[in-house]
Amino acid sequence: MTENASWAAITAEDPDHSQWYVDRFRGLAAEGADLDGEARLVDALLPRGSRVLDAGCGPGRVGGALHRAGHLVTGVDGDPVLVAAAEVDHPGPRWLVDDLTTFDLGETFDGIVCAGNVITFVEPALRRAALTRLLAHLEPGGRLAMGFGDHRGYGFAEFRADAAATGWAEDLLLATWDLRPWTPDAGFLVALLRPAAAADARATP
Structure with missing residues (x-):
């Protein structure tokens, strides 16, 4: 198994x-x-009480914390074992089994979080599809917080190009979730992104 194998390939083997x-x-x-x-x-x-999508929620630690902070959380993950654990360990949010490359919840959210290297566990050929589906689930004024390390074969430059190609604009790049500035030699990226269309509209006089 390669170090940058998809989650589906990892769980199929083990x-x-x-x-x-x-x-x-x-x-x-x-x-x-x-x-x-x-x-x-x-x-x-x-703002408190926002609608938040936890994309690739895993066993629910991020979405669970956001629920406890007072937000309305929906978590989506393709692994039913992880979603079942989220339901047990973090009651309150809505936890769903679905594929991030094809999902359609029929609603949009004020914010989206995609943590825990989730995007790197998507098949490389489907990463732009996942970014496109995330954009479709975000309110025009909302933001996506995406975080992952460089150790799983998805380069930051490649990710930034994929994000731009699928309609995202960069608000801020960080090297950690505790707000340390990102530099090109950082081994981790937290990208705060918004829909490019909304960013362009805001910039127009």
């Missing part, structure tokens, strides 16, 4: 991988680890 992932974060939570960094940033971007 059916126990999803449960291992669930158990890993349950263990970290039991140890008192701070697992809410991504949620704190997203919470700062939005």
Whole structure:
């Protein structure tokens, strides 16, 4: 298995991988680890009570924290084992099993978070499809917070080109979820993006 294999390929080869992932974060939570960094940033971007999409929600730690902060959260993930864990560990949000490259919830959100290297676990040929579907689920004035590391074969320059090609504009690039500035030699990227059409309209006198 290559280090940049998709989540589907990883779980096909190792059916126990999803449960291992669930158990890993349950263990970290039991140890008192701070697992809410991504949620704190997203919470700062939005008014209380905003509608938030947790895209690639996994076992629900980010969406769960945002729900506890007072937001209306929907989480989507293609792995039913992870979604089942989210339902147990983080009641309150709406948790759905769906494919980020094709999903259509028939509604839009004030903000979207896509954390935990989610975009790198999408098949490379389908990453633009996933970015397109995320854009379709965002309010014109909303923002997407996307975070991932450079260790899984998806270069930051490639991601930025894919985002621009699918209708996203960059608001801010960070190197961490705790707001450290991004530099070209950073090993992690947190991109705050908004719909390019909305950004262009705002810039027009």
